[in-house]
Amino acid sequence: MVYIGIDLGGTNIAVGVVSEAGSILSETSAKTLAERPYQEVIRDMAACVMKAVTKAGLTEADIASIGIGIPGVAQGDSGVVFNCTNLGWINVPLRAEMQKYINKPVFLDNDANVAALAESYFGVSAGYKSSVMITLGTGVGGGIVINGRPWAGAHGRGGEIGHMTLVPDGAPCTCGNNGCVERYCSATALIRTAKQECYSFPDTAILKKAGGDINRVNAKLVIDAAKEGDASALRVFNSFVKYLAMTINDITAFFDPDIIVLGGGVSYAGDFLLNNVAALLPRYQMFKALPIPKLALAKLGNEAGIVGAAMLGK
Amino acid sequence: MVYIGIDLGGTNIAVGVVSEAGSILSETSAKTLAERPYQEVIRDMAACVMKAVTKAGLTEADIASIGIGIPGVAQGDSGVVFNCTNLGWINVPLRAEMQKYINKPVFLDNDANVAALAESYFGVSAGYKSSVMITLGTGVGGGIVINGRPWAGAHGRGGEIGHMTLVPDGAPCTCGNNGCVERYCSATALIRTAKQECYSFPDTAILKKAGGDINRVNAKLVIDAAKEGDASALRVFNSFVKYLAMTINDITAFFDPDIIVLGGGVSYAGDFLLNNVAALLPRYQMFKALPIPKLALAKLGNEAGIVGAAMLGK
Numbered sequence: 206m207v208y209i210g211i212d213l214g215g216t217n218i219a220v221g222v223v224s225e226a227g228s229i230l231s232e233t234s235a236k237t238l239a240e241r242p243y244q245e246v247i248r249d250m251a252a253c254v255m256k257a258v259t260k261a262g263l264t265e266a267d268i269a270s271i272g273i274g275i276p277g278v279a280q281g282d283s284g285v286v287f288n289c290t291n292l293g294w295i296n297v298p299l300r301a302e303m304q305k306y307i308n309k310p311v312f313l314d315n316d317a318n319v320a321a322l323a324e325s326y327f328g329v330s331a332g333y334k335s336s337v338m339i340t341l342g343t344g345v346g347g348g349i350v351i352n353g354r355p356w357a358g359a360h361g362r363g364g365e366i367g368h369m370t371l372v373p374d375g376a377p378c379t380c381g382n383n384g385c386v387e388r389y390c391s392a393t394a395l396i397r398t399a400k401q402e403c404y405s406f407p408d409t410a411i412l413k414k415a416g417g418d419i420n421r422v423n424a425k426l427v428i429d430a431a432k433e434g435d436a437s438a439l440r441v442f443n444s445f446v447k448y449l450a451m452t453i454n455d456i457t458a459f460f461d462p463d464i465i466v467l468g469g470g471v472s473y474a475g476d477f478l479l480n481n482v483a484a485l486l487p488r489y490q491m492f493k494a495l496p497i498p499k500l501a502l503a504k505l506g507n508e509a510g511i512v513g514a515a516m517l518g519k
Numbered sequence: 520m521v522y523i524g525i526d527l528g529g530t531n532i533a534v535g536v537v538s539e540a541g542s543i544l545s546e547t548s549a550k551t552l553a554e555r556p557y558q559e560v561i562r563d564m565a566a567c568v569m570k571a572v573t574k575a576g577l578t579e580a581d582i583a584s585i586g587i588g589i590p591g592v593a594q595g596d597s598g599v600v601f602n603c604t605n606l607g608w609i610n611v612p613l614r615a616e617m618q619k620y621i622n623k624p625v626f627l628d629n630d631a632n633v634a635a636l637a638e639s640y641f642g643v644s645a646g647y648k649s650s651v652m653i654t655l656g657t658g659v660g661g662g663i664v665i666n667g668r669p670w671a672g673a674h675g676r677g678g679e680i681g682h683m684t685l686v687p688d689g690a691p692c693t694c695g696n697n698g699c700v701e702r703y704c705s706a707t708a709l710i711r712t713a714k715q716e717c718y719s720f721p722d723t724a725i726l727k728k729a730g731g732d733i734n735r736v737n738a739k740l741v742i743d744a745a746k747e748g749d750a751s752a753l754r755v756f757n758s759f760v761k762y763l764a765m766t767i768n769d770i771t772a773f774f775d776p777d778i779i780v781l782g783g784g785v786s787y788a789g790d791f792l793l794n795n796v797a798a799l800l801p802r803y804q805m806f807k808a809l810p811i812p813k814l815a816l817a818k819l820g821n822e823a824g825i826v827g828a829a830m831l832g833k
Contacts, residue, residue: 335673358775359649360810365772368805370765380805451684458679461672491682491694496674
């Protein structure tokens with residue numbers, strides 16, 4: 206038997222046929238074209254699944270289950286997507302719609318939960334009883350895994366680390382609240398504060414790396430400039446790291462997992478990020494003498510979306 | 520068989536013999552006298568257990584297990600108390616020491632986790648799959664229950680809601696960090712800000728209720744003045760409620776339990792607290808349209824410490 210994993214994004218649908226051992230046996234993809242009615246998107250997802258299965262030399266009978274990672278809030282038990290801002294989906298019966306085409310068990314969960322699950326099966330958090338993954342991308346996501354199962358919360362809202370409150374009455378967030386982690390610890394936040402530095406200190410290496418065009422400033426370029434010791438870039442990066450350390454303390458104080466995994470685009474900064482966060486953690490942890498969760502970089506790349514989704518059915 | 524529950528506090532040791540159904544069959548207590556060597560404290564705990572068992576007309580053979588709620592951080596698996604500030608205990612082998620006197624399974628956990636467990640067995644969160652209790656007392660504690668079992672985290676640090684960071688670089692905390700929830704959401708915080716109001720607005724009803732003596736200001740008196748509409752007391756209370764709403768959002772965003780229970784001394788404010796928090800929650804929640812955890816007041820009183828500790832062995 207094989208497990209189907211679907212990584213549903215705002216731009217692309219990526220489908221993989223995944224073995225028991227976590228190998229991707231075949232892959233297909235299609236454009237999401239999210240402006241269409243959801244029925245059409247899900248019909249294309251089902252078509253992608255069957256194409257991938259055929260490509261792997263298998264048939265529908267070989268499918269154990271279909272797992273879907275979605276960029277939003279899902280209530281796994283009900284099979285319904287509550288809210289997907291990127292897709293414009295509200296209360297979409299994804300499981301029921303998918304089962305019109307392929308009558309197999311269908312599981313859904315938030316894409317960050319799914320990535321955390323993949324890491325806990327085959328990545329850096331494998332073998333740990335509990336793990337929390339923080340995905341530092343355009344926004345900030347999170348996933349919780351307890352005893353090998355993702356924890357999405359009672360209403361599918363769990364793991365939304367990006368929307369924990371970090372600064373009371375702070376920067377307004379797209380979620381309708383203020384001061385969310387995402388406003389201070391995302392690639393978007395890095396870029397925003399870097400642009401402010403570019404205005405104040407036009408000599409910064411950030412602006413040089415962007416060819417003098419402030420609109421070309423991105424997270425990688427800010428981190429590269431910080432690695433080289435540029436003062437503006439270091440201010441931006443250090444502020445990011447400080448807020449991340451506070452967020453890690455929140456997770457430790459509340460949940461205290463065995464391991465906390467840093468993933469998402471900003472985590473490609475690698476050891477430069479990991480070492481700087483680890484160095485600052487003791488300052489922002491409660492009860493300094495007590496052991497804290499292990500901190501590590503995510504190991505799986507893009508395939509985590511497909512593999513983790515597939516493992517929802519395991 | 521019966522379950523022994525021990526509520527170990529900085530001042531008193533309270534021991535109860537608890538039935539399968541959660542009734543306390545008999546109780547004993549002793550002074551903790553925490554300045555003594557831990558061996559003597561634990562010897563007295565064991566003596567209290569045997570006295571309570573005899574009082575219930577039972578013998579050692581009737582004891583299924585001994586559960587102990589401690590005012591600090593314990594690593595349940597190892598049976599060792601890492602840190603108890605109130606008792607001055609660091610790395611105390613509580614289980615091994617207790618088993619010198621009574622050779623039964625011994626379980627330990629933080630007192631807030633234990634209270635949360637009691638509520639989930641016999642109180643307001645009974646029947647829910649997951650719950651989080653926030654204890655609003657001198658400090659702020661917390662307990663997490665998942666599928667009827669307490670979650671103390673991988674290193675015994677879980678549920679320390681009072682030490683999540685609420686205000687970056689905020690008020691210094693006894694834990695060595697800054698801006699902890701406990702600095703803004705405890706009875707201590709209520710009293711501190713109330714005293715500031717008394718200095719600035721000596722006409723406040725808070726000071727009148729304290730007989731003009733600022734040192735007699737306590738949490739109950741501040742809440743009573745707020746209920747009567749005193750402007751100073753309302754400023755103090757509303758600030759407390761606002762920070763509590765942010766903390767509840769943090770718990771919802773990260774963990775999303777079925778129910779959040781408010782306990783501890785400040786929760787005796789009852790519906791006045793509950794209704795004000797519930798009214799403010801929509802303002803401080805992410806994604807306003809999605810369902811949120813149920814919010815409720817703790818139902819069990821002081822006996823939660825004994826009953827919850829006993830249930831550690833169930």
